[in-house]
Amino acid sequence: MPVDLRIGPALVVPVTAAPFEGWVEVTGGELVHVGPEPSAAPATETYDASGRMVIPAFVNTHCHTSQQLGRGLADDVGLLTWLHERIWPYETALDEADSEISALACAIEQIRNGCTLIADPGGRHVDGMARGIATAGIRALLGRSTMDDGEGRPPVDQETTAQALDRQDELAARWHGGAGGRLSFSYTLRTLFNCSDDLITATVERARALGTVAQMHVAEIPEENAYARATRGTSTVRHLDRLGALGPGLLAVHATWVDDEEIELLAARRCPVSHNAASNLKILGTPRIADMVDAGVVVGLGTDGAPSNNRMSVIDEMWLASIVQKGLRRDPTALPAEQVLRMATIDGARALGMDSVVGSIELGKRADLVVIDPRTPNFATAADPVSALVTALKSENVESVLCDGEWLLRDHRLTRVDELAVLAEATARAATVRERAGLRP
Amino acid sequence: MPVDLRIGPALVVPVTAAPFEGWVEVTGGELVHVGPEPSAAPATETYDASGRMVIPAFVNTHCHTSQQLGRGLADDVGLLTWLHERIWPYETALDEADSEISALACAIEQIRNGCTLIADPGGRHVDGMARGIATAGIRALLGRSTMDDGEGRPPVDQETTAQALDRQDELAARWHGGAGGRLSFSYTLRTLFNCSDDLITATVERARALGTVAQMHVAEIPEENAYARATRGTSTVRHLDRLGALGPGLLAVHATWVDDEEIELLAARRCPVSHNAASNLKILGTPRIADMVDAGVVVGLGTDGAPSNNRMSVIDEMWLASIVQKGLRRDPTALPAEQVLRMATIDGARALGMDSVVGSIELGKRADLVVIDPRTPNFATAADPVSALVTALKSENVESVLCDGEWLLRDHRLTRVDELAVLAEATARAATVRERAGLRP
Numbered sequence: 001m002p003v004d005l006r007i008g009p010a011l012v013v014p015v016t017a018a019p020f021e022g023w024v025e026v027t028g029g030e031l032v033h034v035g036p037e038p039s040a041a042p043a044t045e046t047y048d049a050s051g052r053m054v055i056p057a058f059v060n061t062h063c064h065t066s067q068q069l070g071r072g073l074a075d076d077v078g079l080l081t082w083l084h085e086r087i088w089p090y091e092t093a094l095d096e097a098d099s100e101i102s103a104l105a106c107a108i109e110q111i112r113n114g115c116t117l118i119a120d121p122g123g124r125h126v127d128g129m130a131r132g133i134a135t136a137g138i139r140a141l142l143g144r145s146t147m148d149d150g151e152g153r154p155p156v157d158q159e160t161t162a163q164a165l166d167r168q169d170e171l172a173a174r175w176h177g178g179a180g181g182r183l184s185f186s187y188t189l190r191t192l193f194n195c196s197d198d199l200i201t202a203t204v205e206r207a208r209a210l211g212t213v214a215q216m217h218v219a220e221i222p223e224e225n226a227y228a229r230a231t232r233g234t235s236t237v238r239h240l241d242r243l244g245a246l247g248p249g250l251l252a253v254h255a256t257w258v259d260d261e262e263i264e265l266l267a268a269r270r271c272p273v274s275h276n277a278a279s280n281l282k283i284l285g286t287p288r289i290a291d292m293v294d295a296g297v298v299v300g301l302g303t304d305g306a307p308s309n310n311r312m313s314v315i316d317e318m319w320l321a322s323i324v325q326k327g328l329r330r331d332p333t334a335l336p337a338e339q340v341l342r343m344a345t346i347d348g349a350r351a352l353g354m355d356s357v358v359g360s361i362e363l364g365k366r367a368d369l370v371v372i373d374p375r376t377p378n379f380a381t382a383a384d385p386v387s388a389l390v391t392a393l394k395s396e397n398v399e400s401v402l403c404d405g406e407w408l409l410r411d412h413r414l415t416r417v418d419e420l421a422v423l424a425e426a427t428a429r430a431a432t433v434r435e436r437a438g439l440r441p
Numbered sequence: 442m443p444v445d446l447r448i449g450p451a452l453v454v455p456v457t458a459a460p461f462e463g464w465v466e467v468t469g470g471e472l473v474h475v476g477p478e479p480s481a482a483p484a485t486e487t488y489d490a491s492g493r494m495v496i497p498a499f500v501n502t503h504c505h506t507s508q509q510l511g512r513g514l515a516d517d518v519g520l521l522t523w524l525h526e527r528i529w530p531y532e533t534a535l536d537e538a539d540s541e542i543s544a545l546a547c548a549i550e551q552i553r554n555g556c557t558l559i560a561d562p563g564g565r566h567v568d569g570m571a572r573g574i575a576t577a578g579i580r581a582l583l584g585r586s587t588m589d590d591g592e593g594r595p596p597v598d599q600e601t602t603a604q605a606l607d608r609q610d611e612l613a614a615r616w617h618g619g620a621g622g623r624l625s626f627s628y629t630l631r632t633l634f635n636c637s638d639d640l641i642t643a644t645v646e647r648a649r650a651l652g653t654v655a656q657m658h659v660a661e662i663p664e665e666n667a668y669a670r671a672t673r674g675t676s677t678v679r680h681l682d683r684l685g686a687l688g689p690g691l692l693a694v695h696a697t698w699v700d701d702e703e704i705e706l707l708a709a710r711r712c713p714v715s716h717n718a719a720s721n722l723k724i725l726g727t728p729r730i731a732d733m734v735d736a737g738v739v740v741g742l743g744t745d746g747a748p749s750n751n752r753m754s755v756i757d758e759m760w761l762a763s764i765v766q767k768g769l770r771r772d773p774t775a776l777p778a779e780q781v782l783r784m785a786t787i788d789g790a791r792a793l794g795m796d797s798v799v800g801s802i803e804l805g806k807r808a809d810l811v812v813i814d815p816r817t818p819n820f821a822t823a824a825d826p827v828s829a830l831v832t833a834l835k836s837e838n839v840e841s842v843l844c845d846g847e848w849l850l851r852d853h854r855l856t857r858v859d860e861l862a863v864l865a866e867a868t869a870r871a872a873t874v875r876e877r878a879g880l881r882p
Contacts, residue, residue, distance in 0.1 A: 072824035075832055076777040109818035278760075281768035310832040311760065311819055319719075319752065320761070324768075327722035336517040377550035378752055378836075380864040381871040383513035383880070391516055391751040395819075396837050423821040430822040439824075 002042040003027045004405065007371065010049035011385060014361035015056055015345045019386055024054055026367040029405030034363055047400070049371055053385060056360050057116035057368040057401060058314040059348030061274040062215075062253050062302025065103035065133065065140075066094060066123030069430035071306035073439060079221065079283055084152065086439065087307060091124060091145075092154050093437035098429050099125035103132030105426040106312060108419060110138055113313040113395045114370040116403040119274070119302070119352050121215045121253060122146065122188040124156075126171045134179040137408045137416050139368070141352055142175055143188035143215055144168050146203070150194040161199045165206065172210055182404060189216035192228050192236050197243060204245045213272075213353050216240075218252040220284050225257055237262040246271045251351055253302065256280055256287045263288070267296040272351035275343070277320040278311065279304035290325040290334040293343075300348030301340075315398075318344050318390045337390035344390075371400040443483040444468045445846060448812065451490035452826060455802035456497055456786045460827055465495055467808040470846030475804055488841070490812055494826060497801050498557035498809040498842060499755040500789030502715040503656075503694050503743025506544035506574065506581075507535060507564030510871035512747035514880060520662065520724055525593065527880065528748060532565060532586075533595050534878035539870050540566035544573030546867040547753060549860060551579055554754040554836045555811040557844040558800075560715070560743070560793050562656045562694060563587065563629040565597075567612045575620040578849045578857050580809070582793055583616055584629035584656055585609050587644070591635040602640045606647065613651055623845060630657035633669050633677050638684060645686045654713075654794050657681075659693040661725050666698055678703040687712045692792055694743065697721055697728045704729070708737040713792035716784070718761040719752065720745035731766040731775040734784075741789030742781075756839075759785050759831045778831035785831075812841040 008023030014034065025033035025043070033039040067087070074086040094102070103120075110118055115138070122143030123129050133140045146168065147153055148161045159167075172185035187207040189195045195203075200216075207214035218236055219225060225235045232239045237258055240246045246269040253274040255266065266273060275289050293299055301321060303312045318340050325335040349359025358368045372393070374380060379397055382388035401409040408415060434440065449464030455475065466474035466484070474480040508528070515527040535543070544561075551559055556579070563584030564570050574581045587609065588594050589602045600608075613626040628648040630636045636644075641657075648655035659677055660666060666676045673680040678699055681687045687710040694715040696707065707714060716730050734740055742762060744753045759781050766776040790800025799809045813834070815821060820838055823829035842850040849856060875881065 069822050070824070071822050071833060072829050075825065075828045076774050078773055082773065105818055105822060112818055278764055281764040283767075283773050285771060286768055306822070310823070310829070311835070313819070316757075316760075319757075323719055323722035324765075326724075327727055327765075330726060332519050332523065332724050333517050375861060375864055377546055377553055377860075377864060378754070380868045381510050381512050381546060381747070382751070383511070383871070383875060384516065387516045388513050388751070392512060394752070394837075395835060419818075420816060423816055423818060427821045430824070434824060 002044050003032060003039065005045045005047065006038055006043035007047040007049050007054055008038060010052045010054045012361060013053060013055045013386055013389070015342060016360040016362060024361060024369065026405045029367055031361065031363055031365050031367050034361055047371070051375065052399065053372040053374060055370050055372060055389065056345045056358065057370050057403065058114050058344045059300060059352065059359060060110060060115045060118040060303055060314050061251065061300035061348050061351050062276050062304055063106065063110070063118040063120055063312065064305030065106040065120050065129050066091065066099050067305030067307055068102040068106035069094070069098060069426060069433050071310050074307045082283060088154050089437040089439060090433060092156060093433050094124065096125040096128035098433055099123055099128030100132040101422070101426050101429050103129040104135050104417070104422055107133050107136030107138050108414065108417065108422060109312045111136065111401050111408050111414065112398060113315050114398045114401060115314050116368045116401060117349065117352070117354065117358055119186065119215055119251065121217070126175070130175050130178065130183060134183060135417060137403055137406060139182040139403065141184050141186035141212060143186045144171055145190055146188050146199065147190045147194035148199045149196040153194060161196055164199060165202055176210060184212050185210065186212045187214045189214065191217045191220060192224055200245055201243055204250055208249045213249050213251045215251045215253060218255050219257045220254045222257050235262065237265055241265055241269060248272065248353065254280065254284060254287065256284045258287070263292050263295045263297065266292065270298070272298040272300060274302040274351060275299050275321060276302040276304040277317055277324050279308040281324065283308055286324060286328055288328065289321060290329055293335065293339060298347050298350050299343050300351035301344050313395055314344050315393050315395055322390055337387040340390045341386070367402055367405040369402040370398060372397050373399040443485050444473060444480065446486045446488065447479055447484035448488040448490050448495055449479060451493045451495045453802060454494060454496045454827055454830070456783060457801040457803060465802060465810065467846045470808055472802065472804055472806050472808050475802055488812070492816065493840065494813040494815060496811050496813060496830065497786045497799065498811050498844065499555050499785045500741060500793065500800060501551060501556045501559040501744055501755050502692065502741035502789050502792050503717050503745055504547065504551070504559040504561055504753065505746030506547040506561050506570050507532065507540050508746030508748055509543040509547035510535070510539060510867060510874050512751050515748045523724060529595050530878040530880060531874060533597060534874050535565065537566040537569035539874055540564055540569030541573040542863070542867050542870050544570040545576050545858070545863055548574050548577030548579050549855065549858065549863060550753045552577065552842050552849045552855065553839060554756050555839045555842060556755050557809045557842060558790065558793070558795065560627060560656055560692065562658070567616065571616050571619065571624060575624060576858060578844055578847060580623045580844065582625050582627035582653060584627045585612055586631055587629050587640065588631045588635035589640045590637040594635060602637055605640060606643055617651060621845070625653050626651065627653045628655045630655065632658045632661060633665055641681070641686050642684055645691055649690045654690055654692045656692045656694060659696050660698045661695045663698050676703065678706055682706055682710065689713065689794065695721065695725060695728065697725045699728070704733050704736045704738065707733065711739070713739040713741060715743040715792060716740050716762060717743040717745040718758055718765050720749040722765065724749055727765060727769055729769065730762065731770055734776065734780060739788050739791050740784050741792035742785050754836060755785050756834050756836055763831055778828040781831045782827070808843050808846040810843040811839060813838050814840040
């Protein structure tokens with residue numbers, strides 16, 4: 001029996017095992033051979049990877065696909081202006097067709113940055129988002145932005161707890177397992193400011209029943225903890241624990257403002273954290289990620305959305321997370337490259353409950369791989385190619401990307417879509433959305 | 442009379458004036474026309490820049506070209522290990538031919554990141570460095586790494602004050618004004634740990650006489666200020682001021698650990714600062730750059746060297762400096778994009794005493810320009826293209842680079858050198874240097 005695809009000879013970096021010079025083979029989208037020599041089987045397709053590296057595709061644990069048309073809408077403004085005067089008007093103006101192009105353009109940026117699995121914390125037009133992502137071909141945990149409580153919500157977001165849950169059930173029925181299994185539905189919670197305890201409890205339960213994680217922005221700003229104390233009598237993380245929500249089934253996004261005891265709590269409950277270094281620096285503050293990792297918390301990396309980063313690249317997030325945590329601790333040994341590489345791959349997959357499917361190069365896992373060309377001025381002379389994946393890699397090194405055994409990028413070209421045509425439409429729609437929202441930066 | 446080169450129609454961002462849709466024309470390497478319409482003259486060459494942006498080339502105010510072969514040599518280790526066990530053995534093992542390839546590979550990375558002017562704080566083999574840079578075609582302030590004092594210097598670096606100065610005079614005579622005026626010589630000082638007061642005073646005088654700036658690593662770590670107090674009775678910046686060294690003729694590199702009074706002193710003496718955001722986070726600590734800018738200090742951006750960054754890109758430094766200062770102040774309005782863009786262009790040129798030559802698009806200046814292609818997923822949808830130059834730009838957007846009226850990069854291809862051949866030689870030499878230095882990371 002021939003294998004579908006043989007890639008090699010390359011420096012293979014499985015992440016969960018030591019790097020080696022060798023081969024990776026794929027059949028039916030599954031990794032069927034990983035080793036220093038190719039198997040004896042003939043191959044339907046061979047990819048000559050001489051001088052290249054083969055790594056697991058990156059995982060982006062926090063990726064607002066519906067904000068892709070809002071890049072640069074909120075540069076150099078404070079948090080309240082950012083949210084109330086820019087993001088909410090933008091999100092309200094976005095229609096379903098816009099959301100589809102927004103998600104597609106975002107997915108293209110993910111592919112070009114070697115990422116094939118994202119967790120989307122939710123938009124308004126999930127059908128559009130799902131279609132955009134399915135067109136691009138990457139994996140996603142889809143979400144619907146959910147709020148049932150609190151002040152300041154746009155009128156269109158005013159709904160009851162039951163409505164918020166019903167609409168998500170409907171979307172889960174429609175999209176969970178879609179696009180040949182590459183799409184999952186993930187119940188989401190915006191923040192404690194806008195979610196009732198009933199919604200939190202029911203959301204985590206429903207995600208558990210569906211076999212996915214729930215996503216929630218947690219302890220983003222000091223004011224959130226103050227609000228939690230005023231309305232619930234304790235901080236966000238402690239309150240979530242009291243509700244029984246803290247666990248492997250809840251992805252705590254940001255966790256910017258947590259104290260030592262809360263870090264211990266996240267570790268003890270095996271509650272994963274999504275770290276978004278750029279967005280944190282730009283708006284929220286910098287969380288103690290190195291301390292969380294030392295405490296045993298599973299941490300993945302995320303880009304957040306285009307208006308808050310503004311680069312939607314896990315590659316840039318690796319470099320940034322690495323040096324920012326060294327700076328925060330004033331210790332160049334903090335968060336070493338090997339750890340950051342795990343955060344961008346297997347730990348990201350674990351945070352999304354998908355580490356048995358992707359996140360490393362192991363027999364039996366799905367074939368989500370990136371072929372890296374190190375022959376660029378930023379990378380070629382690096383002493384340790386594995387460390388350089390974190391410290392020196394850039395999107396220009398991403399030569400080819402495989403998702404579920406299918407090439408989404410091959411020799412720097414997207415295989416499924418006309419990239420320039422999509423970007424031209426995205427650019428035009430972004431301008432129209434700004435116009436409709438009355439936003440002229 | 443025909444013009445040599447006409448570029449347009451593009452969004453032209455002069456930096457020192459408002460952006461406009463129009464044309465830029467070059468004759469004899471000089472900007473001879475800048476405006477919304479092309480001139481009436483015929484053009485020998487026309488560059489169709491429809492849908493593109495034209496910006497001044499970036500300035501890298503701190504770029505150790507001789508460390509390019511040492512990328513990744515010192516990841517995830519403390520400062521003393523970094524310097525004594527990795528960098529000094531590496532630098533000692535580097536020969537002149539290595540230095541030439543190191544500088545050439547570094548210059549290639551600069552070109553691909555839109556940078557045509559660097560300040561090199563100095564290596565051991567200046568002739569090799571100069572040849573490498575001249576081959577690539579960019580501008581540089583060359584320097585020789587100079588130490589005449591203090592503990593721990595490698596034996597080969599043990600020289601007297603007179604020797605240190607004589608060797609620099611010789612190099613200045615050989616290289617200042619070389620490569621058709623693209624090379625200048627710049628007297629350098631390593632740090633206060635390793636430079637006597639006589640050397641500092643004489644160096645600044647000689648740089649002034651030559652019409653260039655002197656470069657010095659200043660107040661890098663708290664221990665340096667403690668050493669300054671122990672040996673000179675006051676902190677580094679205050680001591681330099683007492684010596685009469687602080688002024689437009691001294692580039693203070695890093696200035697990581699300075700207090701309010703020292704910031705005022707830097708501003709009052711018009712002493713420019715080179716800010717290296719990535720290297721600072723990785724090793725030194727983060728300086729209060731937004732506070733310096735508010736106080737009136739001229740700040741340029743720098744990459745430092747490949748072992749301490751590890752990306753040698755002013756583009757990445759812009760993004761990083763912007764979000765790190767916002768994070769440091771916990772204020773998203775700190776260091777707005779327009780300011781960061783100035784730091785990467787005109788203020789960088791000013792810091793190197795070259796703002797009458799390059800750093801902006803103005804009639805009569807030399808033609809150091811970058812053509813930006815915004816049609817990539819990271820940039821296309823941005824609300825404000827000028828802000829996006831700081832927040833979203835990546836090296837893949839650098840389509841073409843002009844230096845002194847000559848294309849060094851044209852349609853993503855280097856014009857002067859066989860890039861892959863140079864990188865292959867650099868990779869091989871990097872391995873040999875590590876071998877000679879006994880370094881096996």
